[in-house]
Amino acid sequence: MTELTYDIAVVGGGIVGLATALAITDADSSRSVAVLEKEDGWGQHQTGHNSGVIHSGIYYQPGSYKATMARDGGKEMAEFCEQHSLPITRSGKIIVATEPGELPRLEKLRERGAANRLTVRPLTPEEIREHEPHVRGLAGLHVPSTGTCDFGAVAGRLVEILRERGVHMMSSTRVIGFSRRSREVVVETDRGEVLARRVANCAGLHSDRLAHIGGQRNDVRIVPFRGEYFELRPDREHLVQNLVYPVPDPAFPFLGVHLTRMNNGGVHIGPNAVLAFARDGYSKASVDWAGVRDVATNRGLHRLARRYWREGGAEVLRSMIKPLFVRAVRRLVPEIESADLVAAPAGVRAQAIHDDGTLVDDFAFAEDEQFVHVLNAPSPAATASLPIGREIARRCLVRADQ
Known part of the structure; x- marks a missing residue:
């Protein structure tokens, strides 16, 4: 040196x-x-292990780093990609409510998007189908500033x-x-x-x-969560035109199973978010001693698990039982069948947590x-x-x- x-x-x-x-x-x-x-x-x-989505900032608390940096960063990332001839799309996404109980949360998302100075347009069921002919929902939001690139x-x-x-x-x-x-x-x-x-x-x-x-x-402390994905078979990619998201649970730090048309034309679906026992653990078999020790000694994780054991258990079950994952996908695109989904590479997300079990948001x-x-x-x-x-x-x- x-x-x-x-x-x-x-x-x-x-x-x-x-x-x-x-x-x-x-x-x-x-x-x-x-x-x-x-x-x-x-x-x-x-x-190198993510869906490539350029986020708009619609989900984040107005005035937070996440909200302002996602909004401004998305514009800058698009400019950087265009300046350097890197692949990028600005196709927009739709967020879809499929149950009546999700409609109030959808409206709060619209209000948050407006507070974050984003263009957000409400969608009727008919307008959802204009954007995504194979998607079904009670109501939706269109966020045109979302896109994808190759990070x-x-x-x-x-x-x-x-x-x-x-x-x-x-x-x-x-x-x-x-x-x-x-x-x-x-x-x-x-x-x-x-x-x-x-x-x-x-x-x-x-x-x-x-x-x-x-x-x-x-x-x-960092808690690693493995995001497990599937992708659509090439002959079924026509079922998704751009990006389709469910209405997220505001108490849980993940956006739910969503569908993303990638720059290369493929469609990724996921993720399941399950606890990883290795910081770089991209497979279910990835376990190291440091990861096990982290789980065993992380008081904040234990408190979080007690608070959200139902949601966490649902993620684990979807990871283990493919039909449960398919059921989550079919809420948005009813035509998708189990045979349409092929396992895709996973990613690992770093989520910070305090000792009292609260997430660093x-x-x-x-x-x-x-x-x-x-x-x-x-x-x-x-x-x-x-x-x-x-x-x-x-x-x-x-x-x-x-």
Whole structure:
């Protein structure tokens, strides 16, 4: 390893870490920056294992980071993709109520969309069919600003830009510890030491662990949830034109089983959200000791499970029993049959939780003189990555200038 002391070391080579390095170099090209990533490539985890949806921000509390950064980030992400000739669609989505009890929640979503300065149009059953001929519902909302892109391709282009700017891109470099000195941090890795005046912890699924070894003391811990997907057989893809979502349960942090037409023409359906016993556990057989220990010792998770055991149990059953998953899909598209669904690759989402069992509902940061930790960056973090990166960069540079 070089003895150069970097102005800022970014730990985590997903889209948020890459966007942070971009924002630092945008703000001050004289800063020396290194990006450290434990995998041998970039955007290998949450960035490369998602549905590719550019979210609008309709679901999020007005004034929150999620709401403003999803709205603004979606526009910026579309501009970035168009500028760099990356695949993108802005097809819009519909949110569909299929039961009378969902209608009040649908109306609250419309009001929230208006509060977040989004274009949202109510749909009658007939208008739902105009957008999606095979979807059935009592009422719906059309959100035209939603779309899809390839976040892995975005990450790849960010890496190219960062290399052109002289950022030191260090893949296959796992951070195992930190040592503080008066004017710098020693970032201990499995390939040697890296020196930096400031460290931005953008480690996603591992951010709480790195925050802890970096000296940050709080009760926020990451719980990994595996999102399990199916996809439609090619000859049945005509059943979904764009993006179709159910009305979400506001008490639960997931959006429910939804249908997404991808940039490549395929249609993904899901996810089931089930507890994962490994931070990088993309299959049901993925279990490691650290993941088991996390589950066994996480008081917040235990409290959350007692509160939402019915909802969590339903997710597990849908994971184990395909007909239950099909039933959830058929609420939106009655023509879909079990034989139409083929298993697709899963993803893992990082959900932060407090010790008292409450979910961390917004993007969350913690910092001191030498560190900025991103404690929570779940969906819509990929959509919002460019403004999130600017916020992390701002925090890093303010401290660096003090």
